[in-house]
Amino acid sequence: xxxxxGDVPVNRAYLFGxxxxxxxxxxxxxxxxxxxxxxxxxxxxxxxxxxxxTKQQKKSAVNKDRTKKSVQNNAVQVPxxxxxxxxxxxxxxxxxxxxxxxxxxxxxxxxxSRVTVKSGEKExxxxxxxxxxxWVLVPKKPLPSGSRELxxxxxxxxxxxxxxxxxxxxxxxxxxxDISGQDNPKKVGALAVLVPKKxxxxxxxxxxxxxxxxxxxxxxxxxxxxxxxxxxIDYDDLGKVTVNGKSAPNGRLHIYIENELVGSTVADAKxxxxxxPKERLAPGLYTLRADSVNKAGKxxxxxxxxxxxxxxxxxxxxxxxxxxxxxxxxxxxxxxAYGSGTQYTVIYEANREQIRDPDLIFPGQVFFVxxxx
Numbered sequence: 001x002x003x004x005x006g007d008v009p010v011n012r013a014y015l016f017g018x019x020x021x022x023x024x025x026x027x028x029x030x031x032x033x034x035x036x037x038x039x040x041x042x043x044x045x046x047x048x049x050x051x052x053x054t055k056q057q058k059k060s061a062v063n064k065d066r067t068k069k070s071v072q073n074n075a076v077q078v079p080x081x082x083x084x085x086x087x088x089x090x091x092x093x094x095x096x097x098x099x100x101x102x103x104x105x106x107x108x109x110x111x112x113s114r115v116t117v118k119s120g121e122k123e124x125x126x127x128x129x130x131x132x133x134x135w136v137l138v139p140k141k142p143l144p145s146g147s148r149e150l151x152x153x154x155x156x157x158x159x160x161x162x163x164x165x166x167x168x169x170x171x172x173x174x175x176x177x178d179i180s181g182q183d184n185p186k187k188v189g190a191l192a193v194l195v196p197k198k199x200x201x202x203x204x205x206x207x208x209x210x211x212x213x214x215x216x217x218x219x220x221x222x223x224x225x226x227x228x229x230x231x232x233i234d235y236d237d238l239g240k241v242t243v244n245g246k247s248a249p250n251g252r253l254h255i256y257i258e259n260e261l262v263g264s265t266v267a268d269a270k271x272x273x274x275x276x277p278k279e280r281l282a283p284g285l286y287t288l289r290a291d292s293v294n295k296a297g298k299x300x301x302x303x304x305x306x307x308x309x310x311x312x313x314x315x316x317x318x319x320x321x322x323x324x325x326x327x328x329x330x331x332x333x334x335x336x337a338y339g340s341g342t343q344y345t346v347i348y349e350a351n352r353e354q355i356r357d358p359d360l361i362f363p364g365q366v367f368f369v370x371x372x373x
Contacts, residue, residue: 264370
């Protein structure tokens, strides 16, 4: 009886312990299965760092991203960005004057601008550019004979005034005379040269008095590009020179003075080219040559002329006054440029006497394709 009475307390202890463990497990199971659905999704994982991110943090990040995109979109659409761009400067493209002084002047400016052409301080005419910025002016009265500088100014629809950085030196001859004042029974047209308003730079001859075409005098006529020519040479009192000419559009050229290479260039889409040698020229007579080469560097056409770099003139022209002297198939112009002293331009009448045989080899001739910086 005593043994049985001793076993009873032990069995009860195991019994109560087992019941307690079972109750705890049931409670844990209920807690796991009965946990609210939102609590299980209240945290998300940040893929970039592995750190849990709450819903509130995620919502805040989304709002910040939306705000950033909104600011960026608004910045792109601000109209002041377009207004900050400077208006297009007006430019001369065409100046044609017949022997009677009747003129046609055309160019480009900002669209729908008021364009004004002046001779000195006197207005020649005013016209409005179209939606593409193109304008054409036909002065009501013929231009009188004499030399002058044409300037160009435009006013945009917003009221902004812009002045061209180039001028046109225009020389209209008297009846029965040429542009240098010498007697000439033939009807001779005007001379128009586009020049920089300030400082030295390449000139562009936009009308010649003669207008005669070139004659092919080379041995191999088929290989000559008749569009190649030396049009003008600009220089100042210090001997800084710029050679200007025409060729086929995008043509490759080598320029020589006294058979020494002074520069290589590529013409623009209109066939205009210029080269400014680094070395300054002392007064004297020089031989100037331009070679047009193909992609392999072979000369396909050539022109050559003599060039006199004269000493500075004693009689300085007044501002706005152009002195013209004629020579053998050329004209020499002296003018007073703003802030840069006296500028000289030698203009050749036609390139018919410039053409040379492209197959000849000259001392100092190079055989490579010119590079443009």
